Amino acid sequence: MEEQITYKPGLNGVIAAETCLSYLDVDAEEIVIKGYDLIELAQSVLYIDLIHLFLQGSLPTEQEQVSLEKELVQAYHLPSDILAILKQLPHTTHPMDALRTSISTLASYDEQLDIHNEVETRQKTIHLLAKIPNIVANSYHILHNKQPILPREDLAYSTNFLYMITGHVPNEREAAIFDQSLMVYSEHEMPNSTFTARVIASTNADIYGALTGAVASLKGNLHGGANEAVMYMLLEGKTVDGYRNLLYNKLQQKEKVMGFGHRVYMKKMDPRAALMKEALRELATEKGEAEIFEMCEAGEQIMKEEKGLYPNLDYYAAPVYYLLGIPIPLYTPIFFAARTLGLSAHVAEQQQNNKLFRPRVRYTGPRGLHP
Numbered sequence: 071m072e073e074q075i076t077y078k079p080g081l082n083g084v085i086a087a088e089t090c091l092s093y094l095d096v097d098a099e100e101i102v103i104k105g106y107d108l109i110e111l112a113q114s115v116l117y118i119d120l121i122h123l124f125l126q127g128s129l130p131t132e133q134e135q136v137s138l139e140k141e142l143v144q145a146y147h148l149p150s151d152i153l154a155i156l157k158q159l160p161h162t163t164h165p166m167d168a169l170r171t172s173i174s175t176l177a178s179y180d181e182q183l184d185i186h187n188e189v190e191t192r193q194k195t196i197h198l199l200a201k202i203p204n205i206v207a208n209s210y211h212i213l214h215n216k217q218p219i220l221p222r223e224d225l226a227y228s229t230n231f232l233y234m235i236t237g238h239v240p241n242e243r244e245a246a247i248f249d250q251s252l253m254v255y256s257e258h259e260m261p262n263s264t265f266t267a268r269v270i271a272s273t274n275a276d277i278y279g280a281l282t283g284a285v286a287s288l289k290g291n292l293h294g295g296a297n298e299a300v301m302y303m304l305l306e307g308k309t310v311d312g313y314r315n316l317l318y319n320k321l322q323q324k325e326k327v328m329g330f331g332h333r334v335y336m337k338k339m340d341p342r343a344a345l346m347k348e349a350l351r352e353l354a355t356e357k358g359e360a361e362i363f364e365m366c367e368a369g370e371q372i373m374k375e376e377k378g379l380y381p382n383l384d385y386y387a388a389p390v391y392y393l394l395g396i397p398i399p400l401y402t403p404i405f406f407a408a409r410t411l412g413l414s415a416h417v418a419e420q421q422q423n424n425k426l427f428r429p430r431v432r433y434t435g436p437r438g439l440h441p
């Protein structure tokens with residue numbers, strides 16, 4: 071007898087893989103990351119510690135943290151051809167597209183490209199984590215006819231990332247908030263981009279291909295692209311009243327409001343958004359930008375009352391990045407840079423216990439036609 075298979079549009083609720091990396095426990099309001107609560111991690115450790123957690127299976131000692139940082143620093147520099155390719159791109163290129171091209175190009179410089187064992191994938195992950203912030207920041211400078219800002223080896227990993235973007239060393243709180251944003255963006259179970267990467271890796275394709283596909287997926291505004299869209303929306307609103315009117319108009323036109331809703335926590339606040347909301351409150355106060363916080367809260371209220379929807383991470387990460395002085399087209403590339411950690415871990419997990427992804431369809435077309 072043929073097995074009864076249920077079709078779920080968008081694979082909603084379907085279990086697509088087994089993983090020991092992360093799990094969204096919606097009832098417990100916990101994002102489980104290798105046994106830890108992501109929010110607790112983000113409040114107590116650093117992004118570099120998460121790198122260690124994913125690559126070595128445990129949080130690092132101080133000594134382990136220092137040697138991991140050194141390993142990353144040694145891999146910071148990009149093949150000069152990558153910068154040359156970035157210079158060839160039309161200046162209208164979005165940094166996500168420049169990133170897609172660059173990650174794809176990195177494959178050509180890996181002499182062990184098709185070796186997928188644990189040691190090699192770890193090595194590739196270190197290189198990707200070291201190089202992607204450099205690509206993200208400098209694609210933007212190059213596309214704007216500016217000189218690249220070289221990585222600074224004396225700065226901590228995430229401080230250096232923010233430095234390469236803005237050209238100045240952030241103060242301690244700015245650096246900490248940026249680091250926290252990288253942590254909350256680092257891994258999130260099975261979003262579209264992670265599924266994409268795992269599907270690609272399942273053919274035995276290389277990690278660069280898997281991540282190139284993931285960049286393409288993350289760019290869309292139903293996924294990572296929403297953070298940039300949120301910021302453009304806030305700027306269009308200008309004031310609390312202007313923003314309120316904008317949102318009511320969007321809802322009246324049956325438009326989606328970016329930064330709200332989530333496939334897994336549609337009717338609850340994304341716990342990561344709550345953390346970034348507090349970061350925004352702090353930055354807005356410190357920088358005398360209270361109105362942006364008030365606008366965000368007003369939007370949150372309207373969406374709750376009118377649609378029963380809550381903010382996702384992108385809603386509060388966007389204004390945080392704005393107050394950190396980050397150019398808007400870099401918001402989604404930064405999301406990707408942070409997610410490189412989770413994506414690489416998923417690719418490694420897929421490689422270690424591979425089964426080709428190849429689902430079936432429910433056919434809705436005609437039959438019995440003849441030429």
Ligand SMILES: CC(=O)SCCNC(=O)CCNC(=O)[C@H](O)C(C)(C)COP(=O)(O)OP(=O)(O)OC[C@H]1O[C@@H](n2cnc3c(N)ncnc32)[C@H](O)[C@@H]1OP(=O)(O)O
Nearest residue numbers: 291292293294296326327328329330331332333382383384
């Ligand atoms: C970090 C991240 O990547 S989080 C996601 C970032 N993306 C966004 O913020 C984009 C805006 N949000 C959305 O489009 C959706 O909430 C998604 C894509 C995140 C999840 O979508 P799905 O699970 O496929 O649900 P779907 O889009 O079908 O929405 C269900 C219902 O809620 C409504 N809805 C969902 N999100 C929104 C929104 N942001 N604004 C207005 N209405 C919304 C839909 O219109 C739909 O209503 P209907 O049943 O009357 O047609």
Ligand SMILES: O=C([O-])CC(=O)C(=O)O
Nearest residue numbers: 258260261262333382383
């Ligand atoms: O989980 C999702 O579908 C999207 C998301 O929030 C993320 O990738 O961080």
